[in-house]
Amino acid sequence: MARVYVASSWRNAWQPEVVRRLREAxxxxxxxxxxxxxxxxxxxxDIDEGWQQWSVPQYVKGMDHPxxxxxxxxxxxxxxxxxxxxxxxxxxRSAHTEAGWLKGAGIKTIVYMPQAQEPELMYKxxxxxxxxxxxxxxxxx
Numbered sequence: 001m002a003r004v005y006v007a008s009s010w011r012n013a014w015q016p017e018v019v020r021r022l023r024e025a026x027x028x029x030x031x032x033x034x035x036x037x038x039x040x041x042x043x044x045x046d047i048d049e050g051w052q053q054w055s056v057p058q059y060v061k062g063m064d065h066p067x068x069x070x071x072x073x074x075x076x077x078x079x080x081x082x083x084x085x086x087x088x089x090x091x092x093r094s095a096h097t098e099a100g101w102l103k104g105a106g107i108k109t110i111v112y113m114p115q116a117q118e119p120e121l122m123y124k125x126x127x128x129x130x131x132x133x134x135x136x137x138x139x140x141x
Contacts, residue, residue: 001026002140005082005102007095008032010041014114018088018133025137030078042071084140085109087126089117099126112136 004027008015019031033041044051047065054062062068079098085107087099103109103126111129123129128139 001028002084002108003028003030003082004140005030005079005085005098005107006032006088007085007091007098007102008088009091009095012088012091014112015088018086018112018136021133021137022086022140025140027084027140030082032075032078035074035078037074042068042074044068079105082107086136086140087111089113103127108140110136110139 004022006015006019006022006029008018010033015033019029022029030036035041044062046067047062048054048058051062063072075098079102082102085099085102087095087109089111099109099111109126111123111126112133113129113131114133115131128135130136130139
């Protein structure tokens with residue numbers, strides 16, 4: 001079975017179901033919301049409650065904060081561990097960056113689109129785009 005990096009968003013309502021179904025199918029799954037270290041996933045608010053009003057220099061400085069460095073290391077180590085990626089839409093910049101890096105590293109990357117979204121031509125870079133979680137599970141066998 002596969003070691004799967006699930007790339008998505010904290011706001012994505014389908015992400016927990018994807019993690020659950022992939023685990024039920026026998027895959028090892030990295031869940032950024034509940035990483036293996038047991039301290040929960042990374043949040044910018046852990047660095048500064050006012051993070052949404054940061055200037056560019058504040059953002060750049062925030063990336064060097066020990067909490068941000070630890071969060072990055074946890075996620076990136078999981079990316080290095082994975083032999084497959086599922087990009088669960090809708091999601092934002094980080095998830096797309098992760099999926100792009102994984103595909104560029106030669107890792108099978110599947111886009112799971114549980115509801116219709118604006119078409120994106122460059123998803124042709126990925127191995128498959130599907131609206132079926134059953135198909136995602138089948139493709140990872």
